[in-house]
Amino acid sequence: MTAPPISVDDLRHCLSDAARSFWAKSGDDRARETGDEPWLALPQHMLDSYGVARHLWVHWAPFSVRSRISAALEMPDEDAGTVVAWLAGVHDIGKAVLSFQGQLQPRPGFENFLQRLQDAGLPIQMPWVERNGPAVQHALASRVLVRDWLIREGLPSRTGRIADRLSEIVDAHHGAPSREGRRTRADLVIQTYDGAWAATHQELLDFVADLSGIRGVLPRLRERRRKPLNASGQSLITGLVIMADWIASNADHFPLTIDGLAGERAEACMADFELTRPWRATPPGSHDEALDEHLRDRFRWPASHRARPVQRAAAQAAAALRGSGLLIIEAPTGEGKTEAALTAAEILGASCGAGGIMVAAPTMATADGLFRRVLDWARRAGGDEATSLFLAHSKNMLNRDYRDLTPREVGIDEDSTTAQPDGAVIASQWLSGRKKGILANVTVGTVDQVLIMALQAKHSMLRHLGLAGKVIVIDEVHAYDTYMSEYLATALRWLSRYRVPVVLLSATLPVAQKTLLVEAYRSELSHEPLDELSTEYPLITSVSAQGVHETVVPQRSSDLEASLSTIDDGLTALADRLQQETTDGGCVLIICNTVHRAQDVYRYLEDVFPGDVELHHAAFLASERARKETTLREVLGPQARRGDGRPHRRFVVATQVAEQSLDIDVDLLVTDIAPMDLLIQRIGRLHRHERPADDRPRNLQHPQVLIRGIISPETPEFDGGALAVYGEEMLLATLAALQDGPLEHGFTRPDDIAALVHRTYSDAPPIPADWSDAWDAAVRTAHEERDSARKRSGTYRIPPPAAAASLDSLFAYQRESIDTAAGEEKGFAQVRDSDPTVEVIPILAMDGGWYRPLVGGAGTDLNPDLEPPRRVALDLAAATVRLPSRFTRCDPHLEEVLDQLEPLTPRGWQQSTWLKGQLALPLDAQHRITVRGRILAYDAALGLHEVEGDE
Known part of the structure; x- marks a missing residue:
């Protein structure tokens, strides 16, 4: 993939005035006011893009990617790199049409962009078919011009063959292929470009062909005998073309020039980008x-x-x-x-x-x-x-x-x-x-x-x-x-x-x-x-x-033998049992299935054990949650000891945030009923670290798990929160498996893990006969919900690769909203089956429309029209929390919330890198706000919560 450097003089002499008159990038109005006219000629951008792609192939693309592209194109690595660099070089050829070249004409000071074309002998009267109808996007024009050039070079022209597949790549360089309904009109428009225009199109395409040596590779493409280039090969090539275009379009490193030309500069400019070479793994030896x-x-x-x-x-x-x-x-x-x-x-x-x-x-x-x-x-x-x-x-x-x-x-x-x-x-x-x-x-x-x-x-x-x-x-x-x-x-x-x-x-x-x-x-x-x-x-x-x-794999020796039992779901019964178990102190983890339930438990226990209870869930400010979890890991981690960092007595009330990836060790676990695999994850916090015998209270030397949320174990009835989160089928199967073993004989880790999980998730869990009616109904409901989930998940999923004939099949819906930062959040929401939620930053509303951060900010009142100082902006950006899903569960409710909060968000946030696009939740002096007729409050102990009754 070597090519001789192209100097400015080479560009001037090897290309006609017409070819050099096309613009690809323009300066802004501010530069024009100073008398400068920086711009970038189309052949220069083609040269830049080609050079960047060549660099990416040789220095950045991993061998695994190059090998997949080579296999998709059915050619050696060097030839495949030539195809990729050539496609990057020609991806913007569609800018050489009047729909693109004339778009700056209405702006004062840009009249000379069309004048250059006319001076070079190119008619600037837009053809009727192009003038009457939607503008032909330049990526779609590139598709037609590249396809037609490949056909002239002898590549197969039938639909779906290699000329079409390669031209689809340049069509998709803005992130998605054109809409199929617009392609026929684009063909008609390009056919009207004859004479000098057609000759110049050919000249520019030949320029990149000569630069890249693509004609030496075309015979391999003509001889393809396997399946057509499909979506997987197209995707990888298109990704490299997009990368090359984005880099070559960076005006800080590929600057515009007074006459539009700069010569070959890709290798020199690439040094300004921190594109690290592929990671080279160094695995261990075999012994x-x-x-x-x-x-x-x-x-x-x-x-x-x-x-x-x-x-x-x-x-x-x-x-x-x-x-x-x-x-x-x-x-x-x-x-x-x-x-x-x-x-x-x-x-x-x-x-x-x-x-x-x-x-x-x-x-x-x-x-x-x-x-x-x-x-x-x-x-x-x-x-x-x-x-x-x-x-x-x-x-x-x-x-x-x-x-x-x-x-x-x-x-x-x-x-x-x-x-x-x-x-x-x-x-x-x-x-x-x-x-x-x-x-x-x-x-x-x-x-x-x-x-x-x-x-x-x-x-x-x-x-x-x-x-x-x-x-x-x-x-x-x-x-x-x-x-x-x-x-x-x-x-x-x-x-x-x-x-x-x-x-x-x-x-x-x-x-x-x-x-x-x-x-x-x-x-x-x-x-x-x-x-x-x-x-x-x-x-x-x-x-x-x-x-x-x-x-x-050989099992390690048993490291936990815990007793399991169920307890009454009432708060009084919970407090009484905890009082009984912690007469000599102890660190207890109480996991609840919902934030609301955890807040209720915290309120009650804090009255009974004042100062010994803390709460952890996802409805705290992100910064506060991180701080609280860090402190929790320190006091309940492996290094802390009773009397030396580890509390004498502590009740940690938490939601699923404590279920996994939180390295804490508690003396007693109380947990809401949950599916078996998640229960086992929760048990992973119990007696997690080896400790001296005197590091645990006498009553809690033996690991215990107390299970709540079961309203009636005889004829199973579960807490509503558990049902909403996990469904009745899994809770019944889990309770049946627990009664069939651990509730009688205890739980041994790791010995019992596999048997319990597989028994719970088998086609025939050990359901007691008197549960059969409830079980059958739960199974029917669960199957319906899973079928519905599968159907919903298919709405915006791409097809499997075997069914993806081309890039078109990956963009059937072309959801444009996913192309924005806020839209990407919606995109991520598509891959999780949950209600829509809104992330907000609680602030304190002050007199005159000014505001203060809820945490940090040194108590300074801030002007809502100004960008906040960097340190304050960081504090604010770290202080996000999501509104309860019941406030935004359906679109009308979501729109109502957005309509209320958007005008209340400080305008100056749009000027901040950290805060642009964020929503504020302005709280009054009592840290409250009414949203959709409900009162929300935030305090350091409970987090964000809905105010109920006389609270």
Whole structure:
């Protein structure tokens, strides 16, 4: 992929005046007022884009991506790179039409843009067919011009053949292909461009053809014998074309010029972008000691530390895959699954040529918890070259570890080009943001970042490109419901098509859900029927073209033997039992299934045990929640001891935020009834760490689990919150499995985990005969809800790769709203089956329309018309909370809330990088506001809550 440099003189002499007269980028009115006329000629932008794409192919694109594109095009790597660079070079040829060239004409001072064309001999009277009707978008014009040039060069012209497929790529360079109904008219418009116009189109296309050497590759395209270039190949190529266009359009680094021409400059300009080379994995050697040494190096373990059985089995399974494949690691909490996954990722990445890794977690909080661990690992796994890292969720700027990666503020100092030392982990300025961040070497984020790969969304090709070049690790995979699992299954099919290695982690994975995921990934590898999967535990399952292999891992010794019992659901009964159990003190975790229920428990217990109760849930300000969880980890973590940091007595009331990825150790667990796998996750907080005997109260030396939320165990009736969240079928199955064992004989970890989960999720859980009517009704309801969820999930999902003939099939709905920051939130909402919610920033409303932050801000009144100071803006941006879903559950309610809060939001926030697009929730002096006729209040103890009665 070498090409001679093109000097300005070469551009002037090898192209006609007509070709050089087309503009691609214009200056702004301010520059024109000073007498300057900076602009960029179309052939210059074509040259820039071609050069950037060539650089991306050689220096940025991972081997795994290049190999998939080469296979899709059926040609060697160098020839495939030529096709990609050529497509980038010609992607804007459609700007050489009057619909585009004349759009600046009405603006004062821009009349000369059309005059240049006329002076160069190009008629500027727009043809009737183009003038009468919607403007032909330049991407669609590019589609027609490129297709026609390829046909003239002898490529097959029938619909669906290679000339059409390649031209569809340039058509989609703005993130989505054109609408099919507009294409016939575009053909008619381009046919009217004859004479000098047609000759100039040919000249510009020949210019890029000569520059790239594409004609030497065209014979390979003519000889294609396999299936046509389909959507998977098109997506990856389009992603690279979009990248090249965005980079070449950056006027800070590819500046406009007085005469529109600058010559060949791509390589020099690319030095200004922090596009790190592909990550090069350095896996451990094959013998046991090499793995032990590797783990000690990567995770700073002591010299005596050796790999645990799960970690050794996972490394061996990854090595046996010899490239791409699916690896599922099922093991209890504390077995080192994260370290096993990262080690497997290095082994898989090295064998398949991946250029990075994506680690996905269920929530922002769990992603933040993983970020520091992955960052420390990346610093030791990145080799000698710089590694780019991105934290992929909407609150990443509030994560100090992420902000501290570079000397500048990520996303703020746009012009910074600070050099980084080799081996550094950096937050690259260009490789950041909601669409480009996924292109960084290492990405940590929420699972939505993977699921949205299966969503019809603008610029999805960039997400496909970013994920196709990585090893994907998805944590807590059991946490996804039917709706999300359908999106995950579709994403796995596409990842398998791209031959992306995927590692799934779970402490408790029902076999039916595992089967769904295995079949999804395997669909691109084999059409043989899948044998029944094992219910052994712990277990490593590997999936490749060679089949499915399962490795049973030796269980560790039992580390928990807990008694389980149910208690009355009343608050008085709860307080009495806690009083009885904590006569000698103790740290108790009480998990409730809803925020409202947790707040009720907190209120009651705080009256009984004043000063000893704290509350944790998602309705606290994000900054307050993070602070509270950090403090909780410190006082209930492994280092704290009774009398030395650990409280004598503490009651921690929490929702599911305490269910996973929170390293705390309590003496007693009280939990609402929940599905079995989630109950086991909750039990993971009980007697979690080894402690001296005197570090636990006498009454709580033996682990106990008390289960609430069961109104009537004889004829099962459950708390309404539990029913709303989990459904009656799973609660009945769980209670039946509990009565069939743990409630009589106790629970032993890890011995009982697999049997309990599989018994609960089997087709025939041990339902007592006198429950049969309730069970049958619950099963019917659950099946109807799951069928409905599957249908809803299919509305905006893309088809599986085998059914995606072209890019068109990935954009049947073309939801334009997903192309905005706020719209992306709606896009993420599409991959979760939940009611719409609104995120707000509570503030204190002051006299005269001024306001104060609810927390921070040093008590200063702020003018709503002005941008707040940076420090205050940061405090505000970190102080978000979501309104209860009952306020926004349906569209009319949502619109009513937005109509109320948007005018009350300080106008100055729109000028702030941190606050633009946010909604305020202005509270009065009592920290209250009326929304949709209901009173909402916020206080430090309860968080956001609805005021009821005389409160």
